[in-house]
Amino acid sequence: MAQSQTPASLTDLLKRLRDNTRGQQQVSIGDLLDAVGQRSFGPVVLIAGLLTLAPLIGDIPGVPTLLGLLVLLTLGQLLFQRPAIWIPSQLSNRQLARDKLENGLDWMDRPARFIDRWTSQRLTWLVRGPGRYLTALICMLVAAALPAMELVPFSANGGGLALTLFGIALVADDGLFALLGILFTGGTLWIVISGLMGL
Numbered sequence: 001m002a003q004s005q006t007p008a009s010l011t012d013l014l015k016r017l018r019d020n021t022r023g024q025q026q027v028s029i030g031d032l033l034d035a036v037g038q039r040s041f042g043p044v045v046l047i048a049g050l051l052t053l054a055p056l057i058g059d060i061p062g063v064p065t066l067l068g069l070l071v072l073l074t075l076g077q078l079l080f081q082r083p084a085i086w087i088p089s090q091l092s093n094r095q096l097a098r099d100k101l102e103n104g105l106d107w108m109d110r111p112a113r114f115i116d117r118w119t120s121q122r123l124t125w126l127v128r129g130p131g132r133y134l135t136a137l138i139c140m141l142v143a144a145a146l147p148a149m150e151l152v153p154f155s156a157n158g159g160g161l162a163l164t165l166f167g168i169a170l171v172a173d174d175g176l177f178a179l180l181g182i183l184f185t186g187g188t189l190w191i192v193i194s195g196l197m198g199l
Contacts, residue, residue: 007040007043009116009119009171010046010108010115010116010168010171011109011112011113013043013171014105016035016036017035017047020034020035021035021098021101026095026097027101028095029070029087029091029092029094030092032047033087040085041075041085042167042171044070045071045075045163045166045167046164046166048160048167049162049164049165049166050160050164051067051104051160052156052157052159052160053160053164054104054105054108055104060096063096064146064149064150064156064160065147065150067143067146068142068143068145068146069143071142071143071163072143075136075139078132078136079133079136079137115168119174119177120172121173123175125175126179127170127178131175131178132170135166135170135181138182138185139166141185141189142163142185142188142189143159145188145189145192148196149192151195152192152196155188155191155192158187162185162188163181165181166181169181
């Protein structure tokens with residue numbers, strides 16, 4: 001069942017993902033979108049980042065690329081000011097095993113509680129108004145680089161961390177996390193470019 005409100009915190013996001021997929025053997029990308037709400041651009045970025053970071057999910061070949069495509073489609077619609085998220089059925093119907101999702105969510109629980117204690121509304125010019133669109137563009141740059149990151153060991157984890165930081169920033173209205181995301185983006189892209197040149 002689709003949610004109408006944006007998750008209030010990272011902990012709330014994980015709870016929604018659990019509650020809305022309980023009892024299923026396979027979970028689709030569409031199910032994840034329904035769990036966080038069709039108007040929730042920030043949580044989609046956060047989900048993509050967390051799943052790229054999560055053991056047994058982000059390590060599956062092709063998953064970072066798939067999640068990068070989801071971010072590109074989602075934030076592209078934010079830039080064009082669509083009121084709700086639309087994704088094609090070929091992407092919406094892609095599935096992963098519910099037990100792998102549950103393991104990833106369990107791994108995220110403690111970090112989520114820690115992060116929620118440290119978020120607050122600050123440097124909001126990075127996540128509101130024109131700054132929001134700048135943050136979206138940088139997220140899209142990270143997402144577009146995820147296929148290349150799959151070729152450089154461990155760099156997809158850096159991309160996932162950058163997307164996670166941007167997602168937290170958008171959900172919590174916390175520009176400090178956006179600033180951290182920008183720093184991690186620069187470092188990760190430098191590692192990827194160096195790694196590809198060495199191949």
